Amino acid sequence: MTESMRAIGLYKHLPISNKESLINVTVPKPKVSGRDILVKIKAVSVNPVDTKVRANGDEEQEPKILGYDASGIVESVGADVSLFQEGDEVYYAGSISRPGSNSEYQLVDERIAAKKPENLSFNEAAALPLTTLTAWEALFERLNISADASVNQGKTILIIGASGGVGSMAVQLADLAGLTIVGTASREETISWAKDRGCDYTLNHHQDFQSQLESIGKSQVDYILCLNSTEEHWGHMVEAIKPQGKICSIVETEGKLDLTALQQKSATFVWEFMFTRPLFQTEDMQEQHRILTKTAELIAEDKLTTTLTETLTGLHAENLREAHRKVETGKMIGKVVVGAE
Amino acid sequence: MTESMRAIGLYKHLPISNKESLINVTVPKPKVSGRDILVKIKAVSVNPVDTKVRANGDEEQEPKILGYDASGIVESVGADVSLFQEGDEVYYAGSISRPGSNSEYQLVDERIAAKKPENLSFNEAAALPLTTLTAWEALFERLNISADASVNQGKTILIIGASGGVGSMAVQLADLAGLTIVGTASREETISWAKDRGCDYTLNHHQDFQSQLESIGKSQVDYILCLNSTEEHWGHMVEAIKPQGKICSIVETEGKLDLTALQQKSATFVWEFMFTRPLFQTEDMQEQHRILTKTAELIAEDKLTTTLTETLTGLHAENLREAHRKVETGKMIGKVVVGAE
Known part of the structure; x- marks a missing residue:
């Protein structure tokens, strides 16, 4: 029997004022293979790309799950994974062409993920990858x-x-x-x-x-x-x-x-389009692993700081709609994060 | 008394079929100063930029002299010149914002000129700089x-x-x-x-x-x-x-x-616009001296060859109109050069 998980998705691309624009859904829990890792999501961030994808497009047959910034814990790894193991704390942006991070669990290619900065909370780390x-x-x-x-x-x-x-x-x-x-x-x-x-x-x-x-x-x-x-x-x-x-x-x-x-x-x-590497699976896509790893070092050395300015607690549709609203004003300073707990 | 020299210029920007489009004129011979060298022209080449400048613009008060490829002999040098001396054989493209090479003598900033390839004739060398x-x-x-x-x-x-x-x-x-x-x-x-x-x-x-x-x-x-x-x-x-x-x-x-x-x-x-450096007098404009010097070495080592395919002898309006006509067909293979003798 297929396991299921909670997620926040959409069927219709609607203005954020509409409660149907982002809804709580239950979907199958994904399974790892190849170079993917399965991550239990601890926090996500919302970026302008989320609001653009949410607002534009034809009706979806399956719930479309957004979210292109996450921190979490590796739950299991695919057979070809060499950079991570179960229990690693990671952060990443992910790929625009795969289901996003607004869910309990997410698959991500190990080449575009990295270990999260040790001195940051999951919320602070989730603000970082995409930007x-x-x-x-x-x-x-x-x-x-x-x-x-x-x-x-x-x-x-x-x-x-x-x-x-x-x-x-x-x-x-x-x-x-x-x-x-x-x-x-x-x-x-x-x-x-x-x-x-x-x-x-x-x-x-x-x-x-x-x-x-x-x-x-x-x-x-x-x-x-x-x-x-x-x-x-x-x-x-x-x-x-x-x-x-x-x-x-x-x-x-x-x-x-x-x-x-x-x-x-x-x-x-x-x-500059951050998704070029994962979208086209370029030969150098592992550069994103390298950049995020280097960033974690710079954060640990206090040379960079997180840009988190607002946190909402509870990864559910209402909080995500609130985060989308904030981003859509175009007046955000720094970043808004939605933490799982 | 000001010395004069022969040149080929235009007052009106006309189609090349019009004999007035390029005419023989007599103008003052320029005098060197600063980092300029005065070059006695031995050969020039015609490029698409010549035909564009010739065909477009308002009537000129003084004869406008085109020509953005030349080889010749240094006749005299400005007080601040350090790269050349009288008698040096040189080649260069020059600057779009100064009088061109279609004349007996021309001033050019030493930073954008170089000694011509030793193993090439003046005609062969004139085909090279701009391209x-x-x-x-x-x-x-x-x-x-x-x-x-x-x-x-x-x-x-x-x-x-x-x-x-x-x-x-x-x-x-x-x-x-x-x-x-x-x-x-x-x-x-x-x-x-x-x-x-x-x-x-x-x-x-x-x-x-x-x-x-x-x-x-x-x-x-x-x-x-x-x-x-x-x-x-x-x-x-x-x-x-x-x-x-x-x-x-x-x-x-x-x-x-x-x-x-x-x-x-x-x-x-x-x-890529070859005239950016001389036009804006960029700090690195001497790179053009370096590139042409390196090119002369590669030519001498037989690693590059001139692209001269057609030569007209006699630097006068009729030959330049003929060269413009050839370039305007858009079907030139390699380059056309007009030699002084």
Whole structure:
């Protein structure tokens, strides 16, 4: 007989105000094989990707389970698993193409999971994987910034949206890499949060970028990381990027873009999508295991801190709907986590 | 009294069929200062950028002199020049923002010039600078491909437009770097030329890319260099690029592009514009001196060959109009050079 488990899922893609948008369901408990580990979930976090997947799509035949950030305990391992054993405490983001973490148990490929930071609680750890992987891949892989701070002396990065989930990690990582950081933030509390994470300067993304950059003596920057509307900030980025500079964005656009505006500067535009590796099963997908392992070390050494700001206790539909509501405001500082207990 | 010199220029931006499109003029002979060298021109080459600048723009008050590829002899040097002396034989592309090489003498910043390959004639050397700088910067800087062939084993590049001026150099450089090269070419003579330069495979860019790539077992490639219509090939490139792959183009678009189509793959798009360094006077503009110097060494070692295919003798308006006509057909194989004598 198939064992079952509790989960939070959806059949219809609905606005979060609708109680049917996320519901408690019972589904079969998955079984491990190959390189998968089965994890008993202790905490999950909610990201903008959850709200996008929840709000868009056709009716589902089986309950669709969201959740792309988790911490938990390894319950069992597949025959080909070599990185983990039963009882390990782990954290990971997972894959957009598999059932998510909003459930009692979840399968995840060992190559994209890591042991959770020893000095963090499950709640604190669950806030980290998706945003850290995104920020890390964006800075050190897509923008190809050196992790060696001595190489980056005098280099400046503009981070558009410095106080959100990814921004809060990107600022910390860019600071460790020795970059001068200009972050955008527009409210007193987000400015203060961004500066506490390591921003050297902040500017208001609702006002003219160029005059604000000039006022701090940074009329052009070496790198831009866009964590906010790519379309709205396209013109600002084209103007602010140095010749031969690099722009990375994580926010898709509805319309087309004037890419040729970057031609004279021989500038680079690169996307960071954290799910590229697990989605395409790239040869280097185990890099995500390495990044999360390195992150755990940096956390243990107090060089990085968790960005958890709000915790809801009890992994059920009502709390997840509340977390989705908070993320959908677009005004979250740091991260919201839903703990199992 | 100001000395004068002969040059080929234009007042009106006209179709090449109009005899006024390029005319013989007499203009003041320029004087050196700073880091400029004054070069007596021995040969020039014509590139697509010449025909674009010639065809577009408002009426000029002074004769506008085109020409962005030259070889010649240093006639005199500015007070701050340290890389050259009188009598040196040099080659360079120059800057889009200064008077071009279609004249008896030309000023060029020493940081973007180099000594010409010793084993090449002035005509053979004049065919090289713009296309080599473009191909080199595209491959080794914008796409960040290693020059170390052992690193590139198993990596594939698709070069769209493999038999033209830039393509002919890009294929040779990619071959030196140990990449597997798929080049597009559609005529018997361009296919043969591209293969002789180092293409491992060719495909016809007027037919479906994907099925042709699959037929050679290369359904996705690590790098794409687009030397042909970026707009026309956008969809092909989106499909053919590997997850985390990189696309470089040198051809501007009239319309906007669906950049978000590259998001899921976390792919890179980067422009190569050879004039970025001289135009913005970037701190690293002397890299162009270094690239052309290295190119001269590779030519001397027979690792690279000139791409000169047609020579016209006599640097006057009639020959330059003929060279522009040839370039405007879009069917040039290699390069056309106009020699001073």
